[in-house]
Amino acid sequence: MSRWRETLRVLLVEDDEDDVLITRDLLAAQDRVHFELDWVADFDEALERIAAHTHDVYLVDYRLGRHTGLDLVRAAFPGEPLAPVVLLTGQGDWEVDVAATQLGVSDYLLKSRLDPSQLERSLRYAVRQYETLGELRRSEERYALAARATND
Numbered sequence: 001m002s003r004w005r006e007t008l009r010v011l012l013v014e015d016d017e018d019d020v021l022i023t024r025d026l027l028a029a030q031d032r033v034h035f036e037l038d039w040v041a042d043f044d045e046a047l048e049r050i051a052a053h054t055h056d057v058y059l060v061d062y063r064l065g066r067h068t069g070l071d072l073v074r075a076a077f078p079g080e081p082l083a084p085v086v087l088l089t090g091q092g093d094w095e096v097d098v099a100a101t102q103l104g105v106s107d108y109l110l111k112s113r114l115d116p117s118q119l120e121r122s123l124r125y126a127v128r129q130y131e132t133l134g135e136l137r138r139s140e141e142r143y144a145l146a147a148r149a150t151n152d
Helices: 017-028 043-051 069-076 094-102 116-151
Strands: 007-013 034-040 057-061 085-089 107-110
Touching: 007 017, 007 043, 007 116, 017 034, 017 116, 034 043, 043 069, 057 069, 057 116, 069 085, 069 094, 085 094, 085 116, 094 107, 107 116
Parallel strands: 007 034, 007 057, 057 085, 085 107
Antiparallel strands: none
């Protein structure tokens, strides 16, 4: 079985330092993927870091002070997310889960149920799904161009 040796750059947006340490430890406890974890606690700083496009995936806490992770997704990605977003939450809420899906969030994870392999798998799948959808969009664009050219 082959291993995925690529390094994934993760931006963790989390306002609770204890949860940052837990997340860091969860990512370090698995040996399948190497993660470079950056952390921001502030909504506005998160917007700036996301706009820089230097991360492969965004791991965003639902509660961010007076804002929510969904507010951040809406503000940072007015259209579709430019990279995969995984939302973390302390409590399951079906309506938040549905709203996250509608915004293009890749996954919705409960902090209390996280283990190293689940977090690794969710981030890896989110990145691969995003890449696959991008390949599909590019293929559809090429097909549309070819179809227009044959009509001309």
